[in-house]
Amino acid sequence: MKYGIVIVSHSFEIAEGVKKLISQAAPDLSITTAGGTDDNEIGSSLEKIQKAVDDNTGDEILAFYDLGSSKMNLEMLMEMTDKKIHKYDVALVEGAYTAATLAEVESPLATIETNLEPLKIK
Amino acid sequence: MELNLADTKKWIELFVEKVEDNTSELNELDTAIGDGDHGSNMARGMAAVTDALAKKEPSDLAELYKTVAFAMIQKVGGASGPLYGTAFLDMSKKVKETTDLAELVQVGCDGLKRRGQSDVGMKTMIDVWQPVAESLKSDNFSKSIVENALNATKDMVATKGRASYLEEKSKGHLDPGSQSSAYLFEALLEVLGE
Numbered sequence: 001m002k003y004g005i006v007i008v009s010h011s012f013e014i015a016e017g018v019k020k021l022i023s024q025a026a027p028d029l030s031i032t033t034a035g036g037t038d039d040n041e042i043g044s045s046l047e048k049i050q051k052a053v054d055d056n057t058g059d060e061i062l063a064f065y066d067l068g069s070s071k072m073n074l075e076m077l078m079e080m081t082d083k084k085i086h087k088y089d090v091a092l093v094e095g096a097y098t099a100a101t102l103a104e105v106e107s108p109l110a111t112i113e114t115n116l117e118p119l120k121i122k
Numbered sequence: 123m124e125l126n127l128a129d130t131k132k133w134i135e136l137f138v139e140k141v142e143d144n145t146s147e148l149n150e151l152d153t154a155i156g157d158g159d160h161g162s163n164m165a166r167g168m169a170a171v172t173d174a175l176a177k178k179e180p181s182d183l184a185e186l187y188k189t190v191a192f193a194m195i196q197k198v199g200g201a202s203g204p205l206y207g208t209a210f211l212d213m214s215k216k217v218k219e220t221t222d223l224a225e226l227v228q229v230g231c232d233g234l235k236r237r238g239q240s241d242v243g244m245k246t247m248i249d250v251w252q253p254v255a256e257s258l259k260s261d262n263f264s265k266s267i268v269e270n271a272l273n274a275t276k277d278m279v280a281t282k283g284r285a286s287y288l289e290e291k292s293k294g295h296l297d298p299g300s301q302s303s304a305y306l307f308e309a310l311l312e313v314l315g316e
Contacts, residue, residue, distance in 0.1 A: 037199040038196075038197075041199065043163070043199030043200055044199070044203075045196075045199070046195050046196060046203075046204070046207075047196060067284075068201045068283065068284065069199075069200055069201035069203060069204060072201055072204035072205065072208075072237050072238070073195075073203070073204050075204075075237065076195065076204050076207065076208065076237070
């Protein structure tokens with residue numbers, strides 16, 4: 001599919017939980033996660049984000065994150081990878097859910113982004 | 123002012139030592155206005171730096187800075203990982219053009235600003251890095267420059283990072299990232315013999 005979704009969270013469980021939630025709305029979408037540190041403690045891991053991006057089968061990535069270092073590690077990876085990543089500064093759960101629902105029915109990026117706009121919180 | 127490969131390595135080793143000696147102090151500072159793990163996170167990064175340097179002796183300055191950057195990016199876990207990581211990574215690129223310390227520290231500081239989308243006066247590491255970069259440029263880098271920059275963070279209200287949630291209550295505490303950055307530049311002073 002055109003778009004895949006990557007969830008980056010400080011918590012392994014949050015990342016997995018969001019994936020589980022949005023998979024219901026978007027069963028055909030490639031959704032990969034990077035939650036917590038390498039030891040699944042609270043924090044973020046560039047290596048996990050890299051893997052989530054590499055494993056994602058979408059041509060382009062729609063990326064959602066929660067707190068500070070998730071964002072910074074995500075931005076760091078965006079400087080290092082050739083894959084096209086769109087990062088959204090929106091509420092994690094609502095944003096990922098909205099994007100997943102729309103990407104599942106192959107909505108264009110402009111439509112997805114219009115719907116994400118009111119969810120911008122950071 | 124510049125440092126050769128051996129002295130730069132000594133600088134990093136002294137930084138590692140200072141962070142490891144002061145891990146609990148860094149945690150305490152971070153408990154006051156953050157999530158209490160800056161010391162533990164930095165110590166984890168420092169252990170990774172030591173491992174990486176032991177595994178492969180860097181053959182030039184670019185490789186040394188890059189090794190430090192990657193160790194911190196991969197192992198720190200908190201925001202200081204990508205922040206210090208970006209600073210050292212940008213320095214590893216810049217050092218191919220110039221070995222001037224003033225320029226290197228400024229490039230590192232610009233990396234912090236870009237990664238953290240922040241600037242001076244927000245009670246972050248930048249409040250130590252920027253004055254240090256400027257003092258290196260004007261050739262008056264000293265212990266008091268580092269101390270004054272660090273102490274100035276005490277009365278600042280945080281507008282970036284986790285401490286910013288505390289607003290006015292962030293006042294009266296030193297910024298933990300500024301404290302670890304102060305260790306970095308105190309280590310540099312020691313290598314420079316000042």
